Amino acid sequence: MPVPVRRLAVMAETRATTAPDRSAVRSLLRLWPYVRPVRLRLFTAALVAVLASCTGLVIPLVLKWMVDGPVADRDTAGIWLGAFFLLLLGLVEALLFGMRRWLVARPLAHVEAEMRAELYARLQRLPVAFHDRWASGQLLSRATADLGLVRMFLAFPLTFLLVNSVTIVFGVVVMLLQDWTLGLVVLGPALPVVVMCVYFERRYAVMARRAQDQVGDLTTVVEESVLGIRIIKGFGRHRTQARAFRELSSTLRGTELAKARLLATIWAVIVTLPELAVGAALVLGSVQVADGDLSAGTLVAFLSTALALRWPVDSIGFLLAMSQEAATATERYFEVMDEEPEQDAAVRSDPAPDAGLRFDGVVFRYPDADPGSRPVLDGVDLHVRPGESMALVGATGSGKTTLTALVPRLHEVTAGRITLDGEDVAALPREELRARVAVAFEEPTLFSASVGENVLMGADDRAGAVELGRALAVAQAEFVHALPQGADTLVGEQGLSLSGGQRQRLALARAVVGRPRFLVLDDPLSALDVHTEAAVEAALRQVLADTTALIVAHRPSTVLLADRVALLSGGRIAAVGTHHELLRDNPEYAHLMSGTGRQEDDR
Structure with missing residues:
Protein backbone atom coordinates (compact mmCIF):
# COMPACT_ATOMS: atom_id res chain seq x y z
CA MET A 1 0.00 0.00 0.00
CA PRO A 2 1.48 3.41 -0.94
CA VAL A 3 2.47 5.56 2.02
CA PRO A 4 -0.30 8.23 1.62
CA VAL A 5 -3.03 5.59 1.50
CA ARG A 6 -1.54 3.69 4.45
CA ARG A 7 -1.35 6.96 6.38
CA LEU A 8 -5.05 7.62 5.72
CA ALA A 9 -5.97 4.16 7.05
CA VAL A 10 -3.90 4.69 10.21
CA MET A 11 -5.40 8.15 10.75
CA ALA A 12 -8.94 6.76 10.50
CA GLU A 13 -8.10 4.06 13.07
CA THR A 14 -6.54 6.65 15.39
CA ARG A 15 -9.48 9.05 15.16
CA ALA A 16 -11.94 6.28 16.01
CA THR A 17 -10.01 4.81 18.94
CA THR A 18 -8.64 7.99 20.52
CA ALA A 19 -11.80 10.09 20.34
CA PRO A 20 -12.89 11.26 23.79
CA ASP A 21 -15.87 9.62 25.45
CA ARG A 22 -19.00 11.35 24.48
CA SER A 23 -22.75 11.07 24.85
CA ALA A 24 -24.73 10.35 21.69
CA VAL A 25 -27.66 12.26 23.17
CA ARG A 26 -25.49 15.30 23.88
CA SER A 27 -24.12 15.20 20.36
CA LEU A 28 -27.57 14.95 18.79
CA LEU A 29 -28.93 17.78 20.94
CA ARG A 30 -26.62 20.11 19.02
CA LEU A 31 -29.00 19.70 16.07
CA TRP A 32 -31.74 21.56 17.94
CA PRO A 33 -30.99 25.05 16.49
CA TYR A 34 -31.52 23.60 13.01
CA VAL A 35 -34.62 21.62 14.00
CA ARG A 36 -36.27 24.43 16.01
CA PRO A 37 -37.73 26.30 12.98
CA VAL A 38 -39.55 23.13 11.84
CA ARG A 39 -40.30 21.71 15.28
CA LEU A 40 -44.08 22.13 14.96
CA ARG A 41 -44.31 19.86 11.92
CA LEU A 42 -41.94 17.33 13.46
CA PHE A 43 -43.85 17.24 16.74
CA THR A 44 -47.10 16.89 14.80
CA ALA A 45 -45.60 14.05 12.77
CA ALA A 46 -44.48 12.30 15.96
CA LEU A 47 -47.97 12.68 17.48
CA VAL A 48 -49.56 11.29 14.32
CA ALA A 49 -47.17 8.31 14.41
CA VAL A 50 -48.03 7.64 18.07
CA LEU A 51 -51.75 7.70 17.22
CA ALA A 52 -51.14 5.33 14.29
CA SER A 53 -49.19 2.91 16.47
CA CYS A 54 -51.75 3.01 19.28
CA THR A 55 -54.50 2.47 16.71
CA GLY A 56 -52.81 -0.79 15.83
CA LEU A 57 -52.99 -1.87 19.48
CA VAL A 58 -56.78 -1.46 19.45
CA ILE A 59 -57.04 -4.32 16.95
CA PRO A 60 -56.34 -7.03 19.60
CA LEU A 61 -59.19 -5.63 21.73
CA VAL A 62 -61.56 -5.98 18.77
CA LEU A 63 -60.33 -9.54 18.28
CA LYS A 64 -61.06 -10.31 21.96
CA TRP A 65 -64.60 -8.97 21.55
CA MET A 66 -65.09 -11.03 18.38
CA VAL A 67 -63.76 -14.33 19.85
CA ASP A 68 -65.61 -14.07 23.16
CA GLY A 69 -68.75 -12.63 21.53
CA PRO A 70 -69.88 -13.20 17.94
CA VAL A 71 -67.55 -16.19 17.31
CA ALA A 72 -68.57 -17.95 20.56
CA ASP A 73 -72.26 -17.12 19.95
CA ARG A 74 -72.09 -17.97 16.21
CA ASP A 75 -73.32 -14.45 15.45
CA THR A 76 -72.58 -13.93 11.72
CA ALA A 77 -73.66 -10.29 11.73
CA GLY A 78 -71.39 -9.58 14.69
CA ILE A 79 -68.44 -11.23 12.90
CA TRP A 80 -68.97 -9.03 9.82
CA LEU A 81 -69.23 -5.98 12.07
CA GLY A 82 -65.95 -6.92 13.76
CA ALA A 83 -64.30 -7.44 10.37
CA PHE A 84 -65.47 -3.99 9.30
CA PHE A 85 -63.93 -2.41 12.41
CA LEU A 86 -60.65 -4.28 11.81
CA LEU A 87 -60.55 -3.02 8.21
CA LEU A 88 -61.35 0.52 9.33
CA LEU A 89 -58.62 0.44 12.00
CA GLY A 90 -56.10 -0.82 9.42
CA LEU A 91 -57.00 1.96 6.98
CA VAL A 92 -56.75 4.61 9.71
CA GLU A 93 -53.34 3.28 10.77
CA ALA A 94 -52.04 3.32 7.17
CA LEU A 95 -53.42 6.82 6.58
CA LEU A 96 -51.80 8.18 9.74
CA PHE A 97 -48.39 6.71 8.87
CA GLY A 98 -48.67 8.18 5.36
CA MET A 99 -49.50 11.56 6.87
CA ARG A 100 -46.43 11.33 9.11
CA ARG A 101 -44.19 10.78 6.07
CA TRP A 102 -45.75 13.77 4.30
CA LEU A 103 -45.29 15.99 7.35
CA VAL A 104 -41.55 15.33 7.72
CA ALA A 105 -40.40 15.29 4.08
CA ARG A 106 -40.25 19.03 3.36
CA PRO A 107 -38.95 20.31 6.74
CA LEU A 108 -36.16 17.72 6.89
CA ALA A 109 -35.03 18.55 3.36
CA HIS A 110 -34.92 22.17 4.57
CA VAL A 111 -32.84 21.24 7.64
CA GLU A 112 -30.34 19.32 5.51
CA ALA A 113 -30.06 22.17 3.01
CA GLU A 114 -29.53 24.74 5.78
CA MET A 115 -26.84 22.67 7.47
CA ARG A 116 -25.04 22.11 4.17
CA ALA A 117 -25.21 25.82 3.32
CA GLU A 118 -23.83 26.79 6.74
CA LEU A 119 -21.03 24.24 6.43
CA TYR A 120 -20.06 25.62 3.03
CA ALA A 121 -20.17 29.19 4.33
CA ARG A 122 -17.98 28.22 7.30
CA LEU A 123 -15.46 26.55 4.98
CA GLN A 124 -15.17 29.81 3.05
CA ARG A 125 -14.41 31.70 6.26
CA LEU A 126 -11.91 29.27 7.75
CA PRO A 127 -8.24 30.23 7.41
CA VAL A 128 -5.94 28.70 4.83
CA ALA A 129 -4.11 26.89 7.64
CA PHE A 130 -7.27 24.87 8.30
CA HIS A 131 -7.53 23.80 4.66
CA ASP A 132 -3.85 22.90 4.68
CA ARG A 133 -4.51 20.43 7.51
CA TRP A 134 -7.74 18.85 6.32
CA ALA A 135 -8.12 16.45 3.42
CA SER A 136 -10.70 17.64 0.90
CA GLY A 137 -12.39 14.22 0.88
CA GLN A 138 -13.03 14.44 4.62
CA LEU A 139 -14.76 17.79 4.13
CA LEU A 140 -16.72 16.49 1.16
CA SER A 141 -17.98 13.44 3.07
CA ARG A 142 -19.16 15.69 5.91
CA ALA A 143 -21.17 17.81 3.48
CA THR A 144 -22.77 14.82 1.76
CA ALA A 145 -22.81 11.40 3.44
CA ASP A 146 -22.81 12.69 7.03
CA LEU A 147 -25.65 15.14 6.46
CA GLY A 148 -27.59 12.37 4.76
CA LEU A 149 -27.25 10.29 7.94
CA VAL A 150 -28.45 13.24 10.02
CA ARG A 151 -31.52 13.68 7.80
CA MET A 152 -32.31 9.96 8.03
CA PHE A 153 -32.07 10.14 11.82
CA LEU A 154 -34.47 13.07 12.01
CA ALA A 155 -36.88 11.37 9.61
CA PHE A 156 -36.94 7.91 11.18
CA PRO A 157 -35.09 6.98 14.41
CA LEU A 158 -35.85 10.29 16.16
CA THR A 159 -39.58 9.73 15.66
CA PHE A 160 -39.75 5.98 16.09
CA LEU A 161 -37.59 5.75 19.18
CA LEU A 162 -40.29 7.88 20.78
CA VAL A 163 -43.20 6.20 19.01
CA ASN A 164 -41.98 2.68 19.74
CA SER A 165 -41.29 3.51 23.38
CA VAL A 166 -44.84 4.84 23.81
CA THR A 167 -46.20 1.83 21.92
CA ILE A 168 -44.30 -0.64 24.11
CA VAL A 169 -45.47 1.06 27.32
CA PHE A 170 -49.07 1.21 26.08
CA GLY A 171 -48.94 -2.39 24.88
CA VAL A 172 -47.47 -3.65 28.18
CA VAL A 173 -50.26 -1.89 30.10
CA VAL A 174 -52.85 -3.54 27.84
CA MET A 175 -51.29 -6.98 28.38
CA LEU A 176 -51.08 -6.52 32.16
CA LEU A 177 -54.73 -5.49 32.29
CA GLN A 178 -55.69 -8.62 30.34
CA ASP A 179 -53.65 -11.01 32.50
CA TRP A 180 -50.89 -9.78 34.77
CA THR A 181 -49.19 -13.19 35.15
CA LEU A 182 -48.76 -13.57 31.39
CA GLY A 183 -47.64 -9.93 31.25
CA LEU A 184 -44.83 -10.59 33.74
CA VAL A 185 -43.68 -13.56 31.66
CA VAL A 186 -43.41 -11.38 28.55
CA LEU A 187 -41.60 -8.64 30.53
CA GLY A 188 -38.96 -11.11 31.78
CA PRO A 189 -36.36 -10.42 29.02
CA ALA A 190 -36.54 -6.62 29.47
CA LEU A 191 -33.50 -6.31 31.76
CA PRO A 192 -31.13 -8.48 29.63
CA VAL A 193 -32.18 -6.55 26.52
CA VAL A 194 -31.43 -3.19 28.18
CA VAL A 195 -28.01 -4.39 29.34
CA MET A 196 -27.17 -5.62 25.84
CA CYS A 197 -28.28 -2.34 24.31
CA VAL A 198 -25.98 -0.34 26.59
CA TYR A 199 -23.04 -2.61 25.77
CA PHE A 200 -23.89 -2.50 22.08
CA GLU A 201 -24.13 1.29 22.01
CA ARG A 202 -20.57 1.85 23.24
CA ARG A 203 -18.93 -0.59 20.82
CA TYR A 204 -21.03 0.43 17.84
CA ALA A 205 -20.19 4.11 18.37
CA VAL A 206 -16.48 3.39 17.85
CA MET A 207 -17.13 1.31 14.74
CA ALA A 208 -19.51 3.88 13.25
CA ARG A 209 -16.98 6.69 13.70
CA ARG A 210 -14.21 4.57 12.19
CA ALA A 211 -16.33 3.72 9.15
CA GLN A 212 -17.32 7.34 8.51
CA ASP A 213 -13.72 8.52 8.76
CA GLN A 214 -12.67 5.77 6.35
CA VAL A 215 -15.36 6.89 3.91
CA GLY A 216 -13.85 10.38 4.06
CA ASP A 217 -10.38 8.96 3.41
CA LEU A 218 -11.68 6.92 0.50
CA THR A 219 -13.33 10.02 -0.94
CA THR A 220 -9.99 11.83 -0.67
CA VAL A 221 -8.22 9.12 -2.64
CA VAL A 222 -10.89 9.16 -5.38
CA GLU A 223 -10.77 12.95 -5.66
CA GLU A 224 -6.98 13.07 -5.78
CA SER A 225 -6.89 10.30 -8.39
CA VAL A 226 -9.38 12.13 -10.61
CA LEU A 227 -7.57 15.46 -10.31
CA GLY A 228 -4.18 13.81 -10.82
CA ILE A 229 -5.24 11.49 -13.63
CA ARG A 230 -2.63 12.98 -16.01
CA ILE A 231 0.18 12.17 -13.58
CA ILE A 232 -1.17 8.67 -12.95
CA LYS A 233 -1.44 7.92 -16.66
CA GLY A 234 1.79 9.71 -17.50
CA PHE A 235 3.80 7.53 -15.12
CA GLY A 236 1.76 4.37 -15.75
CA ARG A 237 0.68 4.12 -12.11
CA HIS A 238 -2.98 3.23 -12.70
CA ARG A 239 -2.54 -0.35 -11.47
CA THR A 240 -0.73 0.81 -8.34
CA GLN A 241 -3.46 3.36 -7.61
CA ALA A 242 -6.20 0.80 -8.24
CA ARG A 243 -4.48 -1.66 -5.90
CA ALA A 244 -4.12 0.98 -3.21
CA PHE A 245 -7.77 1.93 -3.60
CA ARG A 246 -8.83 -1.72 -3.27
CA GLU A 247 -6.80 -2.09 -0.08
CA LEU A 248 -8.34 1.02 1.46
CA SER A 249 -11.76 -0.11 0.27
CA SER A 250 -11.10 -3.52 1.82
CA THR A 251 -10.31 -1.83 5.13
CA LEU A 252 -13.65 -0.03 4.98
CA ARG A 253 -15.36 -3.31 4.06
CA GLY A 254 -13.86 -4.93 7.16
CA THR A 255 -15.16 -2.11 9.34
CA GLU A 256 -18.64 -2.36 7.82
CA LEU A 257 -18.64 -6.13 8.39
CA ALA A 258 -17.64 -5.58 12.01
CA LYS A 259 -20.56 -3.17 12.33
CA ALA A 260 -22.84 -5.78 10.77
CA ARG A 261 -21.65 -8.44 13.24
CA LEU A 262 -22.36 -6.15 16.17
CA LEU A 263 -25.79 -5.33 14.81
CA ALA A 264 -26.54 -9.00 14.14
CA THR A 265 -25.58 -9.91 17.72
CA ILE A 266 -27.79 -7.32 19.34
CA TRP A 267 -30.63 -8.06 16.96
CA ALA A 268 -30.39 -11.78 17.74
CA VAL A 269 -30.69 -11.02 21.45
CA ILE A 270 -33.50 -8.51 21.02
CA VAL A 271 -35.50 -10.85 18.78
CA THR A 272 -34.80 -14.20 20.45
CA LEU A 273 -35.49 -13.38 24.10
CA PRO A 274 -38.93 -11.74 23.50
CA GLU A 275 -39.91 -14.61 21.15
CA LEU A 276 -39.07 -17.14 23.85
CA ALA A 277 -41.10 -15.12 26.34
CA VAL A 278 -44.10 -15.01 23.97
CA GLY A 279 -43.79 -18.78 23.46
CA ALA A 280 -43.80 -19.32 27.22
CA ALA A 281 -46.85 -17.07 27.56
CA LEU A 282 -48.64 -19.04 24.83
CA VAL A 283 -48.07 -22.34 26.66
CA LEU A 284 -49.06 -20.91 30.05
CA GLY A 285 -52.09 -19.14 28.60
CA SER A 286 -53.27 -22.29 26.79
CA VAL A 287 -53.12 -24.19 30.09
CA GLN A 288 -55.18 -21.45 31.76
CA VAL A 289 -57.76 -21.54 28.96
CA ALA A 290 -57.98 -25.34 29.27
CA ASP A 291 -58.46 -24.98 33.04
CA GLY A 292 -61.14 -22.36 32.52
CA ASP A 293 -59.13 -19.64 34.27
CA LEU A 294 -58.79 -17.53 31.08
CA SER A 295 -61.13 -16.91 28.18
CA ALA A 296 -60.00 -17.80 24.67
CA GLY A 297 -60.68 -14.22 23.54
CA THR A 298 -58.40 -12.84 26.26
CA LEU A 299 -55.60 -15.19 25.21
CA VAL A 300 -56.04 -14.20 21.54
CA ALA A 301 -56.02 -10.51 22.47
CA PHE A 302 -52.98 -10.96 24.69
CA LEU A 303 -50.99 -12.83 22.05
CA SER A 304 -52.08 -10.37 19.33
CA THR A 305 -50.89 -7.49 21.50
CA ALA A 306 -47.57 -9.25 22.14
CA LEU A 307 -47.12 -9.89 18.41
CA ALA A 308 -48.03 -6.27 17.65
CA LEU A 309 -45.12 -5.26 19.89
CA ARG A 310 -42.64 -7.37 17.91
CA TRP A 311 -41.83 -4.57 15.48
CA PRO A 312 -41.32 -1.88 18.15
CA VAL A 313 -39.05 -4.25 20.12
CA ASP A 314 -37.20 -5.73 17.14
CA SER A 315 -36.50 -2.27 15.70
CA ILE A 316 -34.62 -1.10 18.79
CA GLY A 317 -31.36 -2.54 17.50
CA PHE A 318 -31.16 -0.82 14.15
CA LEU A 319 -32.79 2.37 15.46
CA LEU A 320 -29.98 2.62 18.02
CA ALA A 321 -27.46 1.84 15.27
CA MET A 322 -28.83 4.61 13.05
CA SER A 323 -28.83 6.97 16.03
CA GLN A 324 -25.18 6.20 16.75
CA GLU A 325 -24.24 6.80 13.13
CA ALA A 326 -26.15 10.08 13.20
CA ALA A 327 -24.40 11.06 16.44
CA THR A 328 -20.95 10.46 14.95
CA ALA A 329 -22.01 12.26 11.76
CA THR A 330 -23.13 15.20 13.90
CA GLU A 331 -19.80 15.20 15.72
CA ARG A 332 -17.93 15.21 12.40
CA TYR A 333 -20.09 18.09 11.16
CA PHE A 334 -19.45 20.20 14.25
CA GLU A 335 -15.72 19.42 14.16
CA VAL A 336 -15.68 21.79 11.19
CA MET A 337 -18.31 24.21 12.49
CA ASP A 338 -16.44 24.58 15.80
CA GLU A 339 -13.24 25.70 14.06
CA GLU A 340 -12.52 29.38 14.57
CA PRO A 341 -13.16 31.40 11.39
CA GLU A 342 -11.01 34.28 10.27
CA GLN A 343 -11.54 37.21 12.61
CA ASP A 344 -11.33 40.92 11.86
CA ALA A 345 -9.95 43.34 14.43
CA ALA A 346 -12.57 44.85 16.72
CA VAL A 347 -10.95 48.29 16.59
CA ARG A 348 -9.34 49.80 13.54
CA SER A 349 -5.94 51.32 14.17
CA ASP A 350 -4.95 54.84 13.12
CA PRO A 351 -2.84 54.91 9.95
CA ALA A 352 0.88 55.54 10.33
CA PRO A 353 2.34 58.43 8.32
CA ASP A 354 4.22 56.23 5.83
CA ALA A 355 2.50 54.94 2.66
CA GLY A 356 2.92 52.02 0.33
Missing part, protein backbone atom coordinates in the same frame (compact mmCIF):
# COMPACT_ATOMS: atom_id res chain seq x y z
CA LEU A 357 3.48 48.42 1.46
CA ARG A 358 5.69 47.91 4.51
CA PHE A 359 6.86 44.82 6.41
CA ASP A 360 8.04 45.61 9.95
CA GLY A 361 9.85 42.80 11.79
CA VAL A 362 7.59 40.16 10.25
CA VAL A 363 8.01 36.68 11.73
CA PHE A 364 6.05 33.69 10.48
CA ARG A 365 5.91 30.07 11.53
CA TYR A 366 3.29 27.66 10.16
CA PRO A 367 0.64 26.78 12.80
CA ASP A 368 1.42 23.05 12.62
CA ALA A 369 5.19 23.55 12.91
CA ASP A 370 7.19 22.58 15.99
CA PRO A 371 7.19 25.63 18.34
CA GLY A 372 10.93 25.26 18.75
CA SER A 373 11.63 25.14 15.01
CA ARG A 374 13.14 28.03 13.10
CA PRO A 375 10.48 30.31 11.59
CA VAL A 376 10.07 30.50 7.82
CA LEU A 377 10.37 34.28 8.04
CA ASP A 378 12.43 35.78 10.83
CA GLY A 379 12.37 39.57 11.13
CA VAL A 380 11.53 40.69 7.59
CA ASP A 381 11.80 44.45 7.09
CA LEU A 382 10.88 45.82 3.67
CA HIS A 383 9.27 48.96 2.29
CA VAL A 384 7.66 49.12 -1.14
CA ARG A 385 7.05 52.79 -1.85
CA PRO A 386 3.73 54.02 -3.30
CA GLY A 387 3.56 53.29 -7.02
CA GLU A 388 6.75 51.24 -6.88
CA SER A 389 7.22 47.70 -8.18
CA MET A 390 9.41 45.52 -6.00
CA ALA A 391 10.74 42.16 -7.25
CA LEU A 392 11.25 39.52 -4.57
CA VAL A 393 14.06 37.07 -5.31
CA GLY A 394 15.38 34.14 -3.28
CA ALA A 395 16.43 30.53 -3.37
CA THR A 396 14.04 27.63 -3.21
CA GLY A 397 12.37 27.42 0.21
CA SER A 398 13.40 30.93 1.23
CA GLY A 399 9.76 31.85 1.93
CA LYS A 400 8.91 34.11 -1.02
CA THR A 401 5.47 32.65 -1.62
CA THR A 402 4.78 32.62 2.12
CA LEU A 403 5.68 36.31 2.37
CA THR A 404 3.30 37.24 -0.45
CA ALA A 405 0.49 35.20 1.17
CA LEU A 406 0.78 37.31 4.32
CA VAL A 407 -0.25 40.51 2.53
CA PRO A 408 -3.90 39.48 1.85
CA ARG A 409 -3.86 37.58 5.18
CA LEU A 410 -4.11 34.11 3.72
CA HIS A 411 -1.88 33.40 6.71
CA GLU A 412 -1.50 35.49 9.85
CA VAL A 413 1.89 36.82 10.88
CA THR A 414 3.37 35.24 13.99
CA ALA A 415 4.98 38.53 15.02
CA GLY A 416 5.58 41.96 13.54
CA ARG A 417 3.14 43.70 11.24
CA ILE A 418 2.34 44.54 7.62
CA THR A 419 0.88 47.92 6.66
CA LEU A 420 -0.83 49.25 3.55
CA ASP A 421 -0.62 53.02 3.31
CA GLY A 422 0.15 53.04 7.01
CA GLU A 423 -2.79 50.84 8.07
CA ASP A 424 -2.06 47.51 9.72
CA VAL A 425 -3.57 44.75 7.56
CA ALA A 426 -4.57 42.92 10.75
CA ALA A 427 -6.85 45.86 11.60
CA LEU A 428 -8.52 46.00 8.19
CA PRO A 429 -11.73 44.07 7.53
CA ARG A 430 -10.82 41.21 5.23
CA GLU A 431 -13.36 42.28 2.63
CA GLU A 432 -11.79 45.72 2.42
CA LEU A 433 -8.25 44.34 2.51
CA ARG A 434 -8.86 41.94 -0.35
CA ALA A 435 -10.54 44.69 -2.35
CA ARG A 436 -7.31 46.70 -2.08
CA VAL A 437 -4.94 43.80 -2.77
CA ALA A 438 -5.11 41.58 -5.85
CA VAL A 439 -3.11 38.37 -6.09
CA ALA A 440 -1.96 36.04 -8.86
CA PHE A 441 -0.29 32.80 -7.86
CA GLU A 442 2.25 30.77 -9.76
CA GLU A 443 -0.18 27.85 -9.93
CA PRO A 444 -3.32 29.38 -11.51
CA THR A 445 -6.64 28.08 -10.25
CA LEU A 446 -9.71 28.33 -12.46
CA PHE A 447 -13.24 27.27 -11.63
CA SER A 448 -15.90 25.35 -13.57
CA ALA A 449 -17.36 28.52 -15.02
CA SER A 450 -16.98 30.69 -18.10
CA VAL A 451 -13.75 32.50 -18.94
CA GLY A 452 -15.43 35.83 -18.24
CA GLU A 453 -16.75 34.73 -14.86
CA ASN A 454 -13.30 33.49 -13.85
CA VAL A 455 -11.63 36.77 -14.78
CA LEU A 456 -14.31 39.04 -13.30
CA MET A 457 -13.94 37.34 -9.91
CA GLY A 458 -11.16 39.89 -9.39
CA ALA A 459 -13.50 42.90 -9.78
CA ASP A 460 -16.65 44.15 -8.09
CA ASP A 461 -20.11 43.20 -9.30
CA ARG A 462 -20.39 46.31 -11.49
CA ALA A 463 -17.52 45.29 -13.78
CA GLY A 464 -18.51 44.26 -17.29
CA ALA A 465 -17.29 43.71 -20.82
CA VAL A 466 -15.10 46.83 -20.90
CA GLU A 467 -13.09 45.84 -17.82
CA LEU A 468 -12.93 42.26 -19.03
CA GLY A 469 -11.56 43.28 -22.42
CA ARG A 470 -8.93 45.54 -20.85
CA ALA A 471 -7.75 42.80 -18.46
CA LEU A 472 -7.52 40.23 -21.25
CA ALA A 473 -5.47 42.69 -23.30
CA VAL A 474 -3.03 43.33 -20.43
CA ALA A 475 -2.58 39.59 -19.91
CA GLN A 476 -2.23 38.98 -23.66
CA ALA A 477 -5.16 36.58 -23.43
CA GLU A 478 -6.66 37.34 -26.85
CA PHE A 479 -6.89 33.58 -27.39
CA VAL A 480 -10.20 33.87 -25.51
CA HIS A 481 -11.85 35.42 -28.57
CA ALA A 482 -11.01 32.30 -30.60
CA LEU A 483 -12.75 29.97 -28.13
CA PRO A 484 -16.10 28.49 -29.30
CA GLN A 485 -18.23 30.91 -27.24
CA GLY A 486 -15.57 33.52 -26.62
CA ALA A 487 -15.55 34.79 -23.04
CA ASP A 488 -18.70 32.74 -22.38
CA THR A 489 -16.85 29.46 -22.99
CA LEU A 490 -16.84 27.12 -20.01
CA VAL A 491 -13.28 26.19 -19.09
CA GLY A 492 -14.12 23.00 -17.17
CA GLU A 493 -12.87 21.82 -13.80
CA GLN A 494 -9.63 23.62 -12.84
CA GLY A 495 -9.43 24.95 -16.41
CA LEU A 496 -7.58 21.82 -17.53
CA SER A 497 -9.05 22.21 -21.03
CA LEU A 498 -6.61 25.13 -21.43
CA SER A 499 -2.84 25.09 -21.57
CA GLY A 500 -0.72 26.09 -18.57
CA GLY A 501 0.22 29.39 -20.20
CA GLN A 502 -3.41 30.18 -21.02
CA ARG A 503 -4.50 29.48 -17.45
CA GLN A 504 -1.70 31.68 -16.11
CA ARG A 505 -2.68 34.56 -18.38
CA LEU A 506 -6.31 34.32 -17.23
CA ALA A 507 -5.14 34.34 -13.60
CA LEU A 508 -3.10 37.47 -14.34
CA ALA A 509 -6.11 39.07 -16.02
CA ARG A 510 -8.17 38.28 -12.91
CA ALA A 511 -5.56 40.05 -10.77
CA VAL A 512 -5.53 43.29 -12.80
CA VAL A 513 -9.19 43.52 -13.83
CA GLY A 514 -10.21 45.41 -10.69
CA ARG A 515 -7.43 48.05 -10.99
CA PRO A 516 -6.15 47.24 -7.47
CA ARG A 517 -4.06 49.69 -5.45
CA PHE A 518 -1.74 46.85 -4.42
CA LEU A 519 -0.76 43.93 -6.61
CA VAL A 520 0.94 40.74 -5.38
CA LEU A 521 2.23 38.47 -8.15
CA ASP A 522 3.88 35.12 -7.45
CA ASP A 523 6.01 34.41 -10.53
CA PRO A 524 3.04 35.19 -12.81
CA LEU A 525 4.85 34.57 -16.11
CA SER A 526 6.60 31.25 -15.41
CA ALA A 527 4.47 29.21 -17.86
CA LEU A 528 4.75 31.63 -20.80
CA ASP A 529 6.99 31.29 -23.81
CA VAL A 530 9.52 34.06 -24.40
CA HIS A 531 7.48 35.84 -27.08
CA THR A 532 4.24 35.87 -25.05
CA GLU A 533 6.20 36.83 -21.94
CA ALA A 534 7.65 39.86 -23.71
CA ALA A 535 4.20 40.97 -24.87
CA VAL A 536 2.70 40.50 -21.39
CA GLU A 537 5.57 42.40 -19.79
CA ALA A 538 5.08 45.33 -22.15
CA ALA A 539 1.38 45.56 -21.27
CA LEU A 540 1.99 44.90 -17.58
CA ARG A 541 4.38 47.84 -17.30
CA GLN A 542 1.48 50.18 -17.94
CA VAL A 543 -0.48 48.59 -15.10
CA LEU A 544 2.47 48.64 -12.72
CA ALA A 545 3.02 52.35 -13.34
CA ASP A 546 -0.09 53.12 -11.26
CA THR A 547 0.14 50.27 -8.76
CA THR A 548 2.21 49.34 -5.73
CA ALA A 549 3.37 45.84 -6.58
CA LEU A 550 5.33 43.00 -5.01
CA ILE A 551 6.43 40.45 -7.61
CA VAL A 552 8.07 37.10 -6.89
CA ALA A 553 10.52 36.58 -9.71
CA HIS A 554 12.91 33.87 -10.84
CA ARG A 555 13.94 35.09 -14.28
CA PRO A 556 15.84 38.28 -15.13
CA SER A 557 13.13 39.26 -17.62
CA THR A 558 10.55 39.32 -14.79
CA VAL A 559 12.94 41.12 -12.44
CA LEU A 560 13.37 43.89 -15.01
CA LEU A 561 9.66 44.72 -14.66
CA ALA A 562 10.38 46.04 -11.15
CA ASP A 563 11.87 49.34 -10.01
CA ARG A 564 13.86 47.64 -7.26
CA VAL A 565 14.73 44.14 -6.13
CA ALA A 566 14.70 42.58 -2.64
CA LEU A 567 16.78 39.47 -1.94
CA LEU A 568 15.20 37.12 0.63
CA SER A 569 17.72 34.85 2.31
CA GLY A 570 17.66 32.97 5.60
CA GLY A 571 14.18 34.28 6.39
CA ARG A 572 15.33 37.93 6.17
CA ILE A 573 15.75 40.61 3.54
CA ALA A 574 19.47 40.36 2.79
CA ALA A 575 19.74 43.17 0.24
CA VAL A 576 17.62 45.75 -1.60
CA GLY A 577 18.58 47.63 -4.75
CA THR A 578 18.19 47.73 -8.49
CA HIS A 579 18.80 44.64 -10.55
CA HIS A 580 22.11 45.96 -11.84
CA GLU A 581 23.29 47.06 -8.39
CA LEU A 582 22.62 43.66 -6.83
CA LEU A 583 24.05 41.87 -9.82
CA ARG A 584 27.25 43.83 -9.33
CA ASP A 585 27.50 43.87 -5.54
CA ASN A 586 25.77 40.73 -4.23
CA PRO A 587 27.28 37.30 -5.10
CA GLU A 588 24.21 35.37 -3.92
CA TYR A 589 21.93 37.42 -6.17
CA ALA A 590 24.31 37.08 -9.08
CA HIS A 591 24.35 33.32 -8.59
CA LEU A 592 20.52 33.16 -8.55
CA MET A 593 20.28 35.22 -11.73
CA SER A 594 23.03 33.31 -13.50
CA GLY A 595 20.72 30.43 -14.40
CA THR A 596 22.38 27.74 -12.29
CA GLY A 597 20.89 29.14 -9.14
CA ARG A 598 17.34 29.64 -10.37
CA GLN A 599 14.91 27.11 -8.95
CA GLU A 600 11.21 26.68 -8.82
CA ASP A 601 9.86 27.86 -5.47
CA ASP A 602 8.19 24.97 -3.68
CA ARG A 603 6.42 26.84 -0.98
